[in-house]
Amino acid sequence: MVAAEQAVFDTGVSVDALMRRAGEAAGEMIWRLGGNTPTLVLCGPGNNGGDGYVLAQFLGQKGVPVTVAALTEPRTDAARHAGARYQGEVIALADANAHPQVVDCLFGSGLTRSIDDAVWRVFSSLIKKASRSFAVDLPSGADADQAIWLNDPLHFDHVLALGAFKYAHLLEPVASACGAVSLIDIGVDVPDGAVTQISKPSIAPPDAQSHKYRRGLVVVVAGAMVGAALLAARAAQGTGAGYVKILGVGDAPAGLPADIVWQRADEPEAVSAALADPRIGAVLVGPGLGRGADAEALVDAAMACAHPLVLDADALHLLGNRREGLANRTAPVALTPHHGEFTALSEAVSVATDAPNKASRTARLAKALRACVLYKGADSVIAAPDGRVIIADRRCSWLSVAGTGDVLAGCITARLANHGVALHAVAEAVWLQDRAARYAGPAFTAGQLAKTLPLAVESCLDR
Numbered sequence: 001m002v003a004a005e006q007a008v009f010d011t012g013v014s015v016d017a018l019m020r021r022a023g024e025a026a027g028e029m030i031w032r033l034g035g036n037t038p039t040l041v042l043c044g045p046g047n048n049g050g051d052g053y054v055l056a057q058f059l060g061q062k063g064v065p066v067t068v069a070a071l072t073e074p075r076t077d078a079a080r081h082a083g084a085r086y087q088g089e090v091i092a093l094a095d096a097n098a099h100p101q102v103v104d105c106l107f108g109s110g111l112t113r114s115i116d117d118a119v120w121r122v123f124s125s126l127i128k129k130a131s132r133s134f135a136v137d138l139p140s141g142a143d144a145d146q147a148i149w150l151n152d153p154l155h156f157d158h159v160l161a162l163g164a165f166k167y168a169h170l171l172e173p174v175a176s177a178c179g180a181v182s183l184i185d186i187g188v189d190v191p192d193g194a195v196t197q198i199s200k201p202s203i204a205p206p207d208a209q210s211h212k213y214r215r216g217l218v219v220v221v222a223g224a225m226v227g228a229a230l231l232a233a234r235a236a237q238g239t240g241a242g243y244v245k246i247l248g249v250g251d252a253p254a255g256l257p258a259d260i261v262w263q264r265a266d267e268p269e270a271v272s273a274a275l276a277d278p279r280i281g282a283v284l285v286g287p288g289l290g291r292g293a294d295a296e297a298l299v300d301a302a303m304a305c306a307h308p309l310v311l312d313a314d315a316l317h318l319l320g321n322r323r324e325g326l327a328n329r330t331a332p333v334a335l336t337p338h339h340g341e342f343t344a345l346s347e348a349v350s351v352a353t354d355a356p357n358k359a360s361r362t363a364r365l366a367k368a369l370r371a372c373v374l375y376k377g378a379d380s381v382i383a384a385p386d387g388r389v390i391i392a393d394r395r396c397s398w399l400s401v402a403g404t405g406d407v408l409a410g411c412i413t414a415r416l417a418n419h420g421v422a423l424h425a426v427a428e429a430v431w432l433q434d435r436a437a438r439y440a441g442p443a444f445t446a447g448q449l450a451k452t453l454p455l456a457v458e459s460c461l462d463r
Ligand SMILES: NC(=O)C1=CN([C@@H]2O[C@H](COP(=O)(O)OP(=O)(O)OC[C@H]3O[C@@H](n4cnc5c(N)ncnc54)[C@H](O)[C@@H]3O)[C@@H](O)[C@H]2O)[C@@H](O)CC1
Pocket: 005, 015, 018, 019, 020, 022, 023, 044, 045, 046, 047, 048, 049, 050, 051, 075, 076, 106, 107, 108, 109, 110, 111, 112, 113, 114, 115, 116, 136, 137, 138, 162
């Protein structure tokens, strides 16, 4: 964001002008949501406080009863100018009373250390007592880049992100305390490499020339627990794959749906031979695989195939000494670790996990392994080896049930089989899984989730 702001300043726009745009745009949003609700604006020493004086002036001119309470005198030139232009009275923060609506402009992206205890007590009490609380740019107490709380977590109803998202808006534990987050346009072009929030994908329906292979032949390599492979296969179907096949040992399990093909492959050589089929769109290995010698042989067979590949669950635990194999692949690879798998994998391939936040940690692993990495969780981060990162924030919490990872893996594999671009396939699948969860209602099972995937796809159709 600093680079983007500098680019605007280079065109002759001053810090004062940018602050004015920011404060007025934030004021406009608060006025639209809060109308004439009596409002307390809390101003800090830096430019975040400057935004507060601008928006207080704006709200006052709209007829909103406004009180400004300041922590200290403004300490930047732009904040001083904004403070001087504010025509109302300014009281000390310590003297402020509870108001139905409070706007936090104490600290924004410049917070470098935890807020003093006495200040925090007054501030957090005012926020908690308000019926509606806003934070301008960032909640005070949150570190923008590390996306952590420097003070206790504090919940806001609405956060107005100025110009661009910062990591704290999208990554836990701060994101879920931000309430609704609105991106406020302040005339700054968001630079390449900025924090990117996941967006609804656009999915093309099958065209007139479509057939099952063109839509995507998905192959799931089954292991010790066939049920997991089956769940992934059902999810691949629900995502629109044209043909879904499971490679497994022995005969097809009882009750296998007739529209999922079971191909018997008792030995790893048989798996390799099956994976030589040039019509395959993408291969999934990992759900229910196991971690023994048989599983290792299946991972080797899958990694040696020429198709786009998704490595999930147990397969991720077997990657430690297969880094070379990953690097040598020419077809795209997607890895889908949750927290435990991410930590174990990073350790196994000697990639440090001390980057400032989850997004940079994911980007580092993706670059090191030359694979697309989806680091799953309530905030899911998708990173491509070239450094692009997408954050899926505030995922449906009902997804925290057994089997949803298998569903997601199947969904990713179906999208990958369809177009072969790992970053897009993963982002589409993450979005689709979350939407399917919302359609499934509360307390769904993984199987029920797979059944609502077609509805999620329907909502994304580009027609
Ligand atoms: N850079 C710009 O030109 C613009 C910035 N804008 C606003 O400016 C904010 C960033 O402004 P600043 O860099 O001035 O940062 P802040 O306004 O977040 O505050 C920084 C000031 O607080 C002090 N400080 C940091 N941590 C503290 C603590 N724990 N206790 C007491 N004092 C502490 C710092 O020493 C510094 O004086 C953004 O979040 C945004 O709201 C907008 O006005 C748009 C224009």
